[in-house]
Amino acid sequence: MSTDREEPARQRLTRAEAKARTRRLLLDAAARVFARKGFAGASVEEIAESAGFSIGALYSNFGGKEALFLELMAERGLGRVSEAAQTLDRHEAGTGEAAAELGRLLVQVADKDTDFAPLQAEFWLYAVRNPHVLDTMAAALREPRQALEGLIDTWLAERGAPADVPADAVATVVAALFQGLVRLRRVDPDSVPEELFGQALQWLFSGIGAPPAQARPTDQD
Amino acid sequence: MSTDREEPARQRLTRAEAKARTRRLLLDAAARVFARKGFAGASVEEIAESAGFSIGALYSNFGGKEALFLELMAERGLGRVSEAAQTLDRHEAGTGEAAAELGRLLVQVADKDTDFAPLQAEFWLYAVRNPHVLDTMAAALREPRQALEGLIDTWLAERGAPADVPADAVATVVAALFQGLVRLRRVDPDSVPEELFGQALQWLFSGIGAPPAQARPTDQD
DNA sequence: GTCTATAAACAGATAGAC
DNA sequence: GTCTATCTGTTTATAGAC
Structure with missing residues (x-):
């Protein structure tokens, strides 16, 4: 048989x-x-x-x-935000180690996985051109960004940042910055050194922790 | 005749x-x-x-x-960086006014001129896929970014930031952040409110001006 | 200088063989 | 379940009329 x-x-x-x-x-x-x-x-x-x-x-x-x-x-439309979150989670905030790890992530996404950023750009363009897909993408993006937000929350607390700092806004800024740096690095690598992402985050979180250096304690209202 | x-x-x-x-x-x-x-x-x-x-x-x-x-x-591949620079130039650093103006720029680019960001994305994709064009783009990008850098230099001096802060790095961060925020806003407007760009810049420049809030005065070396 | 008509290549998608 | 062959519409680019 x-x-x-x-x-x-x-x-x-x-x-x-x-x-x-x-x-x-x-x-x-x-x-x-x-x-x-x-x-x-x-x-x-x-x-x-x-x-x-x-x-x-x-x-x-x-x-x-x-x-x-x-x-x-x-x-794979989530944009690898979760990976970034894990990286952030594995290290203490503001450590040189965390910065180095972040730099590695930037290099990985921008230089090593050369198809990643262009593919994400295609996804974004398709979504922008097809309103129905755009809503789906917005929803899909919210999930990993909230994970990042949770991390940032902890991070901010550790640094003794004012309680009224909106972690979701910070999460958005971090995500936007990363995407922007990846794209710039693809065009002009010299202008985006490996350590820049970590460096920028250190600046950012220092600035959130402390009120403006030059007078004016509260800016609200 | x-x-x-x-x-x-x-x-x-x-x-x-x-x-x-x-x-x-x-x-x-x-x-x-x-x-x-x-x-x-x-x-x-x-x-x-x-x-x-x-x-x-x-x-x-x-x-x-x-x-x-x-x-x-x-x-029109320069990406409107020069416009941003002019906006920054017109106002005092860290002012509520400057932040508001920056917000308007974000809304203008992300919401009003709806063709702008997708066209820039197409330019970027084309450049990434055609190495020869990529070099041209990198060169074209350097010019307006140096204008931004000059502004930031002045700005940093005003705020009494340490002299060793590299203005070109800050300029890159600002540009990347703006691009990233514009793209995110197109997908999920609620996650990127009008004031976020200005807010983020305030955080950033505060952080540059002052060393990390939590101990450790110098992180170099 | 711009238009109409057309050539030649190529795309996405389907039908039927195996 | 996958392959080969084909149908149909569309594409870039050109040639010649006006």
Whole structure:
């Protein structure tokens, strides 16, 4: 009998697993190609070939180019904010160690994983151009940012910052700064040295802890 | 003789001026369409029609789609950094007024001129994907950033910051922060209130002026 | 200088073989 | 489940009329 209808796993790979593997390879290839050519500039043929499959396989696993892109976006659209949060969590605030670690994260995202930032930019552009997706992205972004916010809360308390400092605002500033630095570093590495992110955070948190250096204790109202 | 070969300006519009006008209209239309559809997603037909011309007019004025895009990039790729610098220049540092003005700039760029940020993102993506253009962009970016740097220098001196604070690093941080906030605001306006940019700058400059709130006077070495 | 018509290449998506 | 072949619409770019 050449039919092997109950073999638990001949070498590896059940039918469902094979399909899952194909999907995974296609998604990874899509991430590469979308990052390098952009959403509109990428062709399904190039994606399929880059994954080692044909166009047909792509269409049998995804609704089409747009569906593939959206699934990718849902999978890794969070922008690696959680990673940054973990990094921050692992070290004491304002330590040289934390700054060094932050610098490594910047280098990793800006220099090593060269597809990351362009892909995120594509996600952002797609969202901005498709209001429905924009809402989804806003919602998805809130979750990791709140994690960051929690960390910053602790951090601020440690530093004895005034209780009325809004941690969510600080979290937003930190996230925006990181994204901005990554992009600038891609264009002009010399202008964004490794230590700049950590340095900037030290400035920021010092400034939050202490009122303006030049007179004026309260600025509210 | 029906030839009017020396008429200074019949109503308006010499030949050269008419062509210049066409170029201008095409460039403006291109900015709109590239911002809304992306470089690859935009078609020369849509650009031409959006400007009120035909495809032929476009090709008679520009080498093609890419040449048009590059000319646009050279024209307005500086990213409005100079505007920010002027805004900062017009007011005292750390004033409520300056903060308010900065907020207005953020709103203007993020909410009002809705094509601006996406177009800049397209420029950045194109540069990242075309190394030759990337160098050009890095060079173009250095100029306005140095203007910002000069301002910050003065600002720091006013606040009595330590002389060893590198103004170019601060300028980079300010630029990165602004870009990051604009992009975040497009996705989730509630997370980036109008005052946040000014607020963040106040924190930042306070922190630069004063050493870390929690012990440790020098962190160097 | 701008327009209309068209050429030539290429895209996304589908149908049927295996 | 994946591949090959193909259909259909669209794209950039050009040639020639006006």
